Amino acid sequence: MSIPSRLRWTGALALSLWAILIAGMIAAPLQAATDPTYAALRGARPDGRKIPVHDLVLERDAFRFQLDSGALHLLAPVAGRTIGAVFVGKGSYRLTPATPYELRQLALSSRSDPGFEALTDTFDNLLLLFTDGTLEELERHAAVQTGAPDPQALDVQERWLKRQQKDFKTNFHLRILQDLLNTPGRTDGVFLALIDGHKVPPALAAVDPDGAEALRIGSRLGGEDTVFLVFDQTRGGIWYLCDRKDEVARHQPTPEKRLADALDYRIETEVKKNADVAGQATVRFQTLVEGLRVLPLHLMSKLRIEDASYAVETAGSEPAWKPLAWVQEEEKKDADAAVVFPEPLAKGATVRLRLSYQGYDVLENVGGKTFVVAARASWYPNLGIFSDPAKYDLIYRIPSGFDVVSVGNRVDERTEGKQKISEWRTDTPVQVAGFNYGKFQRLARKDDVSGVEVEVYTGEDRPDLGPEVGLVSASRLADSAAVDGLNSARIFSTYFGPLPQTHVAITQQAQWTFGQSWPSLIFLPYASFLTSTQRAALGLYRMTDFINQVGFHEFAHQWWGHLVAGATYRDEWLEEGFAEFSAALAVQHTQGWDGYHAFWRNARKFMFEKSPGNAIAHDKAGPISQGWRLGTSISPSAPQAMIYSKGGYVLHMLRTLMWDAKSKTPDANFMAMMKDFTSTYAGKPATTADFQHVVERHMVPALNAAGDGKMDWFFNQWVYGMDVPRYVSDLKVEKAGDEYRIHGQVTQQGVGKTFRALVPVQVELGKNEIARIGAIGMTGEATVPIDVKLKLPKEPRRVLINAYGEVLARD
Numbered sequence: 001m002s003i004p005s006r007l008r009w010t011g012a013l014a015l016s017l018w019a020i021l022i023a024g025m026i027a028a029p030l031q032a033a034t035d036p037t038y039a040a041l042r043g044a045r046p047d048g049r050k051i052p053v054h055d056l057v058l059e060r061d062a063f064r065f066q067l068d069s070g071a072l073h074l075l076a077p078v079a080g081r082t083i084g085a086v087f088v089g090k091g092s093y094r095l096t097p098a099t100p101y102e103l104r105q106l107a108l109s110s111r112s113d114p115g116f117e118a119l120t121d122t123f124d125n126l127l128l129l130f131t132d133g134t135l136e137e138l139e140r141h142a143a144v145q146t147g148a149p150d151p152q153a154l155d156v157q158e159r160w161l162k163r164q165q166k167d168f169k170t171n172f173h174l175r176i177l178q179d180l181l182n183t184p185g186r187t188d189g190v191f192l193a194l195i196d197g198h199k200v201p202p203a204l205a206a207v208d209p210d211g212a213e214a215l216r217i218g219s220r221l222g223g224e225d226t227v228f229l230v231f232d233q234t235r236g237g238i239w240y241l242c243d244r245k246d247e248v249a250r251h252q253p254t255p256e257k258r259l260a261d262a263l264d265y266r267i268e269t270e271v272k273k274n275a276d277v278a279g280q281a282t283v284r285f286q287t288l289v290e291g292l293r294v295l296p297l298h299l300m301s302k303l304r305i306e307d308a309s310y311a312v313e314t315a316g317s318e319p320a321w322k323p324l325a326w327v328q329e330e331e332k333k334d335a336d337a338a339v340v341f342p343e344p345l346a347k348g349a350t351v352r353l354r355l356s357y358q359g360y361d362v363l364e365n366v367g368g369k370t371f372v373v374a375a376r377a378s379w380y381p382n383l384g385i386f387s388d389p390a391k392y393d394l395i396y397r398i399p400s401g402f403d404v405v406s407v408g409n410r411v412d413e414r415t416e417g418k419q420k421i422s423e424w425r426t427d428t429p430v431q432v433a434g435f436n437y438g439k440f441q442r443l444a445r446k447d448d449v450s451g452v453e454v455e456v457y458t459g460e461d462r463p464d465l466g467p468e469v470g471l472v473s474a475s476r477l478a479d480s481a482a483v484d485g486l487n488s489a490r491i492f493s494t495y496f497g498p499l500p501q502t503h504v505a506i507t508q509q510a511q512w513t514f515g516q517s518w519p520s521l522i523f524l525p526y527a528s529f530l531t532s533t534q535r536a537a538l539g540l541y542r543m544t545d546f547i548n549q550v551g552f553h554e555f556a557h558q559w560w561g562h563l564v565a566g567a568t569y570r571d572e573w574l575e576e577g578f579a580e581f582s583a584a585l586a587v588q589h590t591q592g593w594d595g596y597h598a599f600w601r602n603a604r605k606f607m608f609e610k611s612p613g614n615a616i617a618h619d620k621a622g623p624i625s626q627g628w629r630l631g632t633s634i635s636p637s638a639p640q641a642m643i644y645s646k647g648g649y650v651l652h653m654l655r656t657l658m659w660d661a662k663s664k665t666p667d668a669n670f671m672a673m674m675k676d677f678t679s680t681y682a683g684k685p686a687t688t689a690d691f692q693h694v695v696e697r698h699m700v701p702a703l704n705a706a707g708d709g710k711m712d713w714f715f716n717q718w719v720y721g722m723d724v725p726r727y728v729s730d731l732k733v734e735k736a737g738d739e740y741r742i743h744g745q746v747t748q749q750g751v752g753k754t755f756r757a758l759v760p761v762q763v764e765l766g767k768n769e770i771a772r773i774g775a776i777g778m779t780g781e782a783t784v785p786i787d788v789k790l791k792l793p794k795e796p797r798r799v800l801i802n803a804y805g806e807v808l809a810r811d
Helices: 011-027 036-043 100-110 134-141 151-168 172-182 245-250 474-496 532-539 540-555 572-591 593-608 624-630 636-656 668-681 688-697 714-718
Strands: 044-062 063-076 084-093 119-130 191-197 202-205 226-230 237-242 258-269 278-289 292-297 303-312 325-327 337-345 350-359 361-365 371-373 391-400 403-406 409-416 419-425 435-438 438-447 453-459 505-510 517-518 521-524 728-735 739-749 756-766 769-779 782-790 798-801
Touching: 036 172, 044 084, 044 134, 044 151, 063 119, 084 151, 100 624, 119 134, 119 151, 119 172, 151 191, 151 517, 172 191, 172 226, 172 337, 237 371, 292 624, 303 337, 325 371, 325 593, 337 350, 361 798, 371 435, 391 521, 403 419, 403 453, 435 453, 435 505, 435 521, 435 769, 438 474, 453 474, 474 540, 474 572, 474 668, 505 540, 517 540, 521 540, 540 572, 540 714, 572 593, 572 624, 572 636, 593 636, 624 636, 636 714, 668 688, 714 756, 728 756, 728 798, 739 756, 739 798, 769 782
Parallel strands: 258 391, 453 505, 505 521
Antiparallel strands: 044 063, 063 084, 084 119, 119 191, 191 202, 202 226, 226 237, 258 278, 278 350, 292 337, 303 350, 325 337, 361 371, 391 419, 403 435, 409 419, 438 453, 517 521, 728 739, 739 782, 756 769, 756 798
């Protein structure tokens, strides 16, 4: 609103307005000063220096950049260093994968033709950011010229900054800042090339010695150094991610470089009447590197940091709190958060970091006093989840009349005025913290075998989310969920060993089609609490197996994901696949062997089918070890089929090989192995290689197919490989005196020459009466003759092989 020209400011009015302004300044939260190095880095533009180029080649691991003609326009120095350049001219790049599986991944992602060997494209401009030896390499090519900044180069950088903010939504400047401040003078740092090619969508090519995790472009990427990230609404994603070629050749990957180790968190969270959230988090951590100044944080972009301070602990005195600068761009842009310490921290120092923040959309009110909790991994500032276990003290201030169910044990709950204050605490370090919020009814039961108390929290009213389902009996559905929880606790504790906590809370969430499990806190989909009649009325026939098994699967994550976590995305099957196997195990113990075998029949069908929206069959996307990256634009369903179903099947096959039918406890060998795994890696990340070593400690004859006491043969073909055999048998049975003669042949097809399998042979003696009579060791594509005589209790109807899918095979 404009001020009318006739209005005159009197002295009294001016004084009053000045008082209001002063009061507003006092009431406003103090803002941390922007770190000057970050400000300079963010503002660095071509400054007029340029290097003419002609046939310049830059080799960076799997990448080869050919700059045919043009000029590199250097960015203004930051902290005394030139950290970037804009290329304008004619150039091309080539990405040659270091492994066959990454070659396949790149071919699928780029939708390339058969015979694909490398990804190539041309470009007219390129933005480079670097803290390695790139500048020196450029200066050796040609002398630096000076002049006015090039308008085209300025325009290229501005376009890339907007793309970084709106498309990638990743603050790559933070990665450069880490090298500048954490390791000043570093010349072996990160190399980033932002490419706008003619065929391939806009992309980032990067080689990062600290690991791709440091780039903040995905979760649990580990120490793999070389990455090609493409931005595109349909084809985008990480097309290439691998260790450097020399590391691959030596079989010596570099581990992820971690900056700090979180020790404990104190998180105070206030839920306001409008469901907005305000919080204060205090993190105690220990530095793992010398000279730490820049510490990245994980925090939902809609939660805005308002204040930051830190204190270094010293023996015998109370630490002094000091103000701290932070980085957090606008919420809808590249809003990655970080704090910047004013001085380097010594390696091994114990530091307290305190952050105040508030924002919206952490909670969504979906009616019926039910809320959806969003951003479950970043609703509080943290140093990394599923990779940095810590203890938690969690205090929630919520409107009275509502409830909170949290990770940890409830240690206090009281009402003060219109607020309920609920405090929870973990006794041991956990991977992540979380909570559910709403109005709940509670049911609690204890399993005497495992000692685990199972609590079930169901909503009092129906949420507005989803279709109308009619009257829902919360108490009856809570009872059903409790029974599944008690069975899970008993079965899984028997097979995998005890949990560190003595209670698990199962909570109802408004979402219909997925579940989630946090330490001691499980979110089950709303559909899982409906009766079979209600599900049938809604036409949810295809969801029957999912609904019947999701509770078992999510409960199993208390072991697989929380007690033991996969180290990187390549080890995700140790969580999801193991949880899927656990669900099958629970089905066996609650529904019988028929249910168990049906579970794996359905899994086999899913692995080899091509779901709607997929251009290829799921198993053609790649091996289990590719993790969630199996989900390309032509194979979006492959991660579910490979990580979950095939990952679980791998454990099923190990169980089968270790089965001892002569023992009173046929699963004893398998159970001992699994308990060894959980006890060895409790509270620690585990790799696939770690699990293989545990399996080798429990070697039985059936596992020793290669005769060397190693399990390379098994993991190479089932986890890192893609071969799946097909079996053809021509076996006959005939009476031979008081014995039966079984003769014919068995053929193994569709596998490589080193593929090994121990194929069971069974006879069908009657309806649902199948007896195992032996096994055939097979290697490669082969046909093995069989001619044996044996005594049987009665005449077999027929001879079968692999009757229960003991070996994963195509039908």
